[in-house]
Amino acid sequence: MGQIELKQVTKSFGDVQVIPPLDLTIHDGEFTVFVGPSGCGKSTLLRLIAGLEDISSGHIEIDGKDATDLVPAKRGLAMVFQSYALYPHMSVRKNIAFPLRMAKMDPAEIDRRVNAAAEVLNLADYIDRRPGQLSGGQRQRVAIGRAIVREPSAFLFDEPLSNLDAALRVGMRMEISELHKKLKTTMVYVTHDQVEAMTMADKIVVLQAGVIEQVGSPLELYRRPRNTFVAGFIGSPKMNLIGGEEAAKHDAATIGIRPEHIDVVESDGMWQGSVGVAEHLGSDTFFHIHNTGLTETITVRAIGDINLTHGDTIHLNPRMHELHRFDAQGLRID
Amino acid sequence: MATKASRSAARLMMAPAVILLLGWMLVPLIMTLWFSFRVYLPLRGGDQGWAGFDNYIRFVTSSAFWPSVQTTLIIVIGVLAITVIFGILIALLLDQPIWGQGVVRILVIAPFFVMPTVSALVWKNMFMDPVNGLFSHLWRFFGAEPVSWLSDASLPSIIMIVSWQWLPFATLILLTAVQSLDSEQLEAAEMDGAPWHKRFWFLVLPHLSRAITIVILIQTIFLLAIFAEIFVTTGGAFGTRTLSYLIFQRVLESQNVGLGSAGGVYAIILANIVAIFLMRIVGKNLD
Ligand SMILES: Nc1ncnc2c1ncn2[C@@H]1O[C@H](COP(=O)(O)OP(=O)(O)OP(=O)(O)O)[C@@H](O)[C@H]1O
Ligand SMILES: [Mg+2]
Numbered sequence: 373m374g375q376i377e378l379k380q381v382t383k384s385f386g387d388v389q390v391i392p393p394l395d396l397t398i399h400d401g402e403f404t405v406f407v408g409p410s411g412c413g414k415s416t417l418l419r420l421i422a423g424l425e426d427i428s429s430g431h432i433e434i435d436g437k438d439a440t441d442l443v444p445a446k447r448g449l450a451m452v453f454q455s456y457a458l459y460p461h462m463s464v465r466k467n468i469a470f471p472l473r474m475a476k477m478d479p480a481e482i483d484r485r486v487n488a489a490a491e492v493l494n495l496a497d498y499i500d501r502r503p504g505q506l507s508g509g510q511r512q513r514v515a516i517g518r519a520i521v522r523e524p525s526a527f528l529f530d531e532p533l534s535n536l537d538a539a540l541r542v543g544m545r546m547e548i549s550e551l552h553k554k555l556k557t558t559m560v561y562v563t564h565d566q567v568e569a570m571t572m573a574d575k576i577v578v579l580q581a582g583v584i585e586q587v588g589s590p591l592e593l594y595r596r597p598r599n600t601f602v603a604g605f606i607g608s609p610k611m612n613l614i615g616g617e618e619a620a621k622h623d624a625a626t627i628g629i630r631p632e633h634i635d636v637v638e639s640d641g642m643w644q645g646s647v648g649v650a651e652h653l654g655s656d657t658f659f660h661i662h663n664t665g666l667t668e669t670i671t672v673r674a675i676g677d678i679n680l681t682h683g684d685t686i687h688l689n690p691r692m693h694e695l696h697r698f699d700a701q702g703l704r705i706d
Numbered sequence: 707m708a709t710k711a712s713r714s715a716a717r718l719m720m721a722p723a724v725i726l727l728l729g730w731m732l733v734p735l736i737m738t739l740w741f742s743f744r745v746y747l748p749l750r751g752g753d754q755g756w757a758g759f760d761n762y763i764r765f766v767t768s769s770a771f772w773p774s775v776q777t778t779l780i781i782v783i784g785v786l787a788i789t790v791i792f793g794i795l796i797a798l799l800l801d802q803p804i805w806g807q808g809v810v811r812i813l814v815i816a817p818f819f820v821m822p823t824v825s826a827l828v829w830k831n832m833f834m835d836p837v838n839g840l841f842s843h844l845w846r847f848f849g850a851e852p853v854s855w856l857s858d859a860s861l862p863s864i865i866m867i868v869s870w871q872w873l874p875f876a877t878l879i880l881l882t883a884v885q886s887l888d889s890e891q892l893e894a895a896e897m898d899g900a901p902w903h904k905r906f907w908f909l910v911l912p913h914l915s916r917a918i919t920i921v922i923l924i925q926t927i928f929l930l931a932i933f934a935e936i937f938v939t940t941g942g943a944f945g946t947r948t949l950s951y952l953i954f955q956r957v958l959e960s961q962n963v964g965l966g967s968a969g970g971v972y973a974i975i976l977a978n979i980v981a982i983f984l985m986r987i988v989g990k991n992l993d
Contacts, residue, residue, distance in 0.1 A: 424893050445899035457894035461912035470908070471898035518898070 373435045374525035374558030375400045376421060381430035383416055383582075390416050391582040393430065398526075398560060398575075403552050405561045407569040407605070408579035414562040417579070418528050421560065422451050435525060445474075450519035451528040454535065456511045458503035458518075465490075465499045468517045475522075489517040492551070509540045516551070526558035533568065545572060566606055570594070578602050600702040603628045609658055609671050611696070616667050624697035624705055631658060631673040633694035641687030645670065647680050661686055735974075742967035749961045761968035770952055775976065777861070778948040782929045782980075784865040785872060786922055792869075793876030793921065794914065797884045800877070811881075818874035822934040829867045830856060830939045860944035867935050872928075876921045883917035884910070923984060930977050949973050 376398040383391040390413050398404045406414040419425045421432065423444035432439050439447050450471075459467050468489055472482045490496045493513045503511055512532060519527055529548070533541045549572050552559050563569055569576050570590045578585040578593065578601070586598040590606075597603035603611050611628045619627045636659075645664035650657055657678055661670040672688060680686060697705040742761050745754040765771060800811060817825065833840050834855035842852035855863040887910065895905045931950050940946045942955060950973060957966030 422897060424896070444893075444897045449897070451894065451897050453890045453894060455888065455890050457888065457890040459891060459895070459909060462908075470895070470900075474899040474904065518894075522898075 373400055375433075375435055376526060376558065376560070377433040378421070379431040379433070381420060381432060382428045383413075383420055383425065384428045389428075389582070391420070394582070394584060396577065396584065396587070398558060400558055401556050403549075403559045403561065403572060403574045404577060405563060405569040405573035405575070406577050406579055407563055407566055408585075409605075410564055412579045413582040414564070414579055415530055416582075418451075418530055418560060418562050422449055422528050423447050424451075448525040449528055450522050450524035450526075451530070452512075452515045452519050452532045454531045456503070456515040456535075458511055458514055460503055463500050463502055464495060464506070464514050464517075467503065467514055468495075468521055471518065471522045485521045486517075489521045492520070492554075493517050493547075508536050509544060512536065512544060513547075516548070520551075520555070524557070526560060529559065529561040531562055531564070533563075534565075541568075548572065567608060570606070576606070578605060596704065597628075597696065598704050600626055600628070600698050603696055603698070609673070612668065612670050613698075614666055614668050614670075618666055619697075622695065622697055625700040626698040626702065628696035628698065629690045629694065631671040633691045634670070634672045635689045635691065636672060636674050636678065637687045637689050639687055641689045643670065643688045643690070645686060645688070647682055647684045647686055650680065650682070659686065661688065664688075738967045738970045738974075740967075741963050742971050744964050746963040746967075747961055748963060757964055761964045762971070765956070765965055765968045765972060770947060773945070774947050774949045774952040777946060778930060778950070778976075780861060781865055781868065781932065781948060782926060784861075785868045785929055786925060788865065788869040789872045789876040789925065790918055790921060792873055793880045794918075796873070796877045797880035798910075800881055801884045814877055815874045817870055818872075818878075820871070822871060822932075823938055825871055826867055826935040826938045829863075829870070834863055856939050857944050860940050860946045864935055864939065864946055867939070868929065868932060871935075872925055876925070879917050879921050880914060883914050887913050923981075926980060926984060927977070930973070930980065949976065 378394060378396045380393045380395060381391065382389060382393050394417075406417060408414055416425065420427050423439070423442060427440065430440075434442075434447055434449070459470060462470065465486055468486045469482050472485060486499075490499055493516060495510075495513055495517055498506060498510060503514065506514065512535075515532070532548075533544050536544060545568060548559075548561075552572075561568075561572060573590055575587065576590055576593055577587050580601055586593060586602045588596075593602060593606045597606060597611075600613055604613060607630055609631050611630045612634075613626055613628050615626050619625060643661075643664045643666065645661040648660040648662045648669065650659050655675075657674045659672045659674060659680065661672060664670055670688065672686075674680075699705050743757055743759075745757040745760075746752065747754070796814060800807070800814065804810065820828075831839070836842050836852050836854040839852075839855075841855065845852045853859060891909055892905055895909055900908065932948065933950050933954065936942055936946050936948060936951050937954075942951045947955070949969070953966045953969040953973060956962050956969055960966075
């Protein structure tokens with residue numbers, strides 16, 4: 373079990389309301405990702421769920437029971453911190469066993485669980501080392517190990533991969549996803565990296581200034597962003613958002629088209645402009661196009677090794693059925 | 707300092723300081739050793755030649771020697787225990803967000819700026835005086851018989867005075883250590899179900915061990931030599947004669963420099979034994 377429900381939850385630090393009234397249901401077994409720009413209240417929301425911060429008003433229910441006033445240890449949740457928060461004076465084994473020791477569990481059972489966790493996370497080689505003698509990725513695994521031995525009803529992750537290098541991050545991303553498939557436990561994951569959100573989540577919660585902008589599966593958010601904020605935030609590179617006259621032609625205040633939904637054509641494109649910066653990734657090339665007559669710079673994805681360099685003229689054809697339209701309030705028009 | 711060049715540069719840079727410190731230490735040390743083997747009575751004939759080991763034998767066989775060693779150790783251990791325990795408590799309190807934090811912190815540090823002689827006199831005359839002291843007024847207020855602190859409870863009184871002086875130092879060092887503790891670790895432990903006393907035992911105390919080691923080492927060095935506090939309060943009476951006070955009496959009251967110097971050499975040996983002992987127990991925290 374691991375259903376978490378937030379009902380009209382708010383949080384203020386002094387006079388500043390960081391989270392205005394917020395409702396959210398996280399279903400049992402779901403991998404939910406909170407994503408949003410820095411300072412939007414993701415960590416705060418996670419800490420409210422964990423019980424590390426008191427909520428200012430509203431209710432939190434875990435598995436149908438009111439947990440608003442429960443201390444963190446009694447909520448049955450395990451958290452993995454950004455700094456790993458390993459206990460530096462204890463060996464890896466003692467670190468992982470710590471929550472079980474605090475629960476006064478039988479030593480034989482503690483051993484069994486620690487060994488099982490070490491097995492799952494490949495910790496066996498350095499189980500007697502101290503955290504200071506481990507690499508970042510290994511520390512991350514230990515922190516996850518300390519969380520899984522408790523067999524919590526949900527895991528909370530606060531940007532667990534942000535201290536790792538790019539290659540390791542991709543690896544750990546896979547490991548956490550696999551762990552989720554294996555354990556089938558609810559996971560709540562905070563990140564500001566929309567790639568992490570897209571690749572890992574069953575459900576993405578997009579936050580801005582403490583307000584939920586949209587909740588949905590990664591593809592839902594990609595295909596039908598509810599407003600310009602979500603449209604610009606989800607997807608990489610960013611969706612082209614175009615206002616002014618061009619948008620007016622489509623009866624909208626803003627139109628959006630993703631770089632991958634614009635075709636590069638030989639001639640007679642709907643738009644034409646000159647190539648600015650070209651980012652060659654090998655499989656794809658991203659062109660930034662200027663002088664299209666639009667107020668914004670347009671980003672385009674072209675497949676493979678297309679031969680255009682700085683200053684060349686380029687013809688573009690957006691796919692009209694992939695066009696997103698938004699009204700003056702930034703809300704989606706269907 | 708990894709490379710050979712940087713190591714030798716470092717040696718060169720450090721040389722003046724090392725030489726200066728060595729000279730500073732070696733000159734008095736050699737003079738003490740020299741006098742300890744001489745019969746040197748400034749008011750009764752001056753330097754009268756070699757004494758062999760007579761001074762050393764006389765110093766240890768005197769009935770005052772072992773009690774003075776014992777007194778020294780009691781004071782050192784008592785002050786260390788009080789300053790470390792209360793230092794940790796006050797550091798933990800000062801780490802809490804409280805109103806007027808800055809002022810409170812300065813007040814806590816204040817005793818360290820008071821000269822030992824002055825603070826001992828203040829304690830003796832304002833607090834511990836059996837007739838006019840604040841304590842005697844307090845005792846009488848509750849209908850109790852005032853205590854003659856410095857004669858009836860002389861050692862505890864001195865431990866109290868010295869602890870009061872050293873508590874700020876311990877608190878300050880421990881406070882910086884407390885503040886450097888990662889709050890996410892404490893939160894992780896909270897989520898792991900550790901109540902506050904277990905968080906203290908398993909996280910805070912191990913984190914403080916290095917700072918505690920430093921406090922103990924530095925304080926021990928200074929406490930072995932406390933003098934002013936005893937000089938202005940009991941004058942070495944009522945069982946408060948420490949080793950350093952005994953040496954002072956031999957040199958100045960008995961006017962026997964040779965005998966006092968021999969005592970000084972014993973004091974050096976005692977300090978080294980204590981230091982080695984401490985390094986063994988707690989030094990591994992300083993790796
Ligand atoms: N203890 C606190 N006291 C006052 N304000 C706070 C406190 N903690 C967070 N805030 C404020 O609440 C807002 C949300 O902070 P939060 O840490 O949740 O952001 P975040 O979304 O996790 O950002 P990041 O991606 O940078 O970690 C910020 O504006 C921050 O300044
Ligand atoms: Mg955060």
